[in-house]
Amino acid sequence: MKTSWQLYGDLIKGLWRENPVFRQLLAMCPTLAVTTTALQGFTMGIAVVFVLILSGVVISSFRKLIPHQVRIATFTIIIAAFVTITDLILAATFPPMSKALGPYVPLIVVNCIILGRMEAFTSKHPVSRSFMDALGMGLGFTLTLVILGSIRELLSSGAVFGYQILTTQAAGGWFRPWVIMILPPGAFITLGILLGIINTFSRKS
C-alpha cells in the first residue's frame, strides 16, 4: 500500500507541486520558442515525455554500474541517443511537425528537465519510481506547453489546436488577431502573467 502511494506521489508531483516549468522554471528555451500553437507545444511535450521515460528506465536500470565520476557523460550519451531517435521518427512520420519544430527537437539533449531529473531522481531510485517520476514530469511539461500554446494560438489566430473559436476580421467576424502573441514577446508576456497568477494563488493557500 505504501509503495503504490509513493508511486502515485512520484507521478503527481510533476503535474503541479514540482511542475518543471511553473514551479522549477526549467526548460525555458523550448517553452518560449515552440508554443506558438497548441499542437506544436503538445508535440514537443510528447517528444520530451518519450525521451524522459526511455532514458529514465535505462539509466535507472544501470544506475549501480555507472561510475560516479562519469555519470553526467554517460547520461548525456544515453539522452542524446534517444533524442536523435525521436528526431528521426518525427521526421519520418510527421514531416510538417518536424519542420515546424526545427532545431528544438535535437535541442532536447540539453533540456535541463531531463538531465536534472536523471541527476536528482533517477540515478538514486529504482526503475518503477523513476518511470513514474519521468512520466509525471513529462506530462507536467506537456500540460504547461499546451496551456501556453493554446493561449497564444487563441489570441494570435482565434483558434485552438487549429479549431476556430473566435471569428477573425478577415473571415468577417469581430476578432482582430494579436500579432504580438505569435512573436517571442508574446511568449514572455503569457508566461509572466501565468507565473504571476500561480504565485499569487499559492501564496494564499
Add this chain to the structure above:
Amino acid sequence: MKTATRMITVLVVVGLFAGGTLSFVYRWAKPQIEAHERELTRQAIFNVLPETESYEFSERDGVGIYQCEDTSGNLVGYAFVAEGGGYQDKIKMMVGLRPDLKTLGGIEILYSRETPGLGGKIDSEDILQPAGKTFTEQFKELEVLPPIEYVKGKKPTAPNQIQAITGATISSRSVVKIINETVAKVTEILKEEGKKEK
C-alpha cells in the same frame, strides 16, 4: 586504476550501444525522410508549372534544374530552387520558368522564417489590396524581362511588376531580388546550352 578501467569500459559500452541503435533507426528512417522530400519537391514543381506530367533533374554548372514536360512530351518549362537572404533568415523557393525564358510559371515558398504577420505573408493566403491576389499568386505568368520590379500600395501596371506587402518591404524586395538573380543565372546557363546544341 581500477576506477579508470571501469569508467572507460562503461563509456565505451554505452557509446557502442548508442551508436549501434542510432545506425539501426537511421537506416529505417532515411528512405522515408527522402520520400517525403521527393514528394514535397514534386508538389512544388506541379504548383509552379501546373501542366507538368514528368520531369528530369540535372545539375548544370552547379545549379539543379528540373526540366518539365507535359503528357505529350512537350517542354513546359524549367523548375529550379532559388535561395537567398530574407529579413531574418534565408528564403528558399521553387521557381518555374517557361521555355521562352521570359515568363514565370509561378513560385512556391519552400522555406522562410520571416516575421509572422508581416513578412510571413509572403507565404500566406491573405489577399493583397489593391492587387487582388495573394503574394505568390502575383508571380504566375509574370514577365522577368526586364527584371521584376515591385510597387508599394498600388496596383501593378507593367507585366513585370508585383505589389509589395505593406509593412514588409524588405521581405518582398528579397523575394524579388532572389528570383531576378537566380532567373538571370539559369537563363544564361540554358542559353549557353542552346548555343552548343546548334
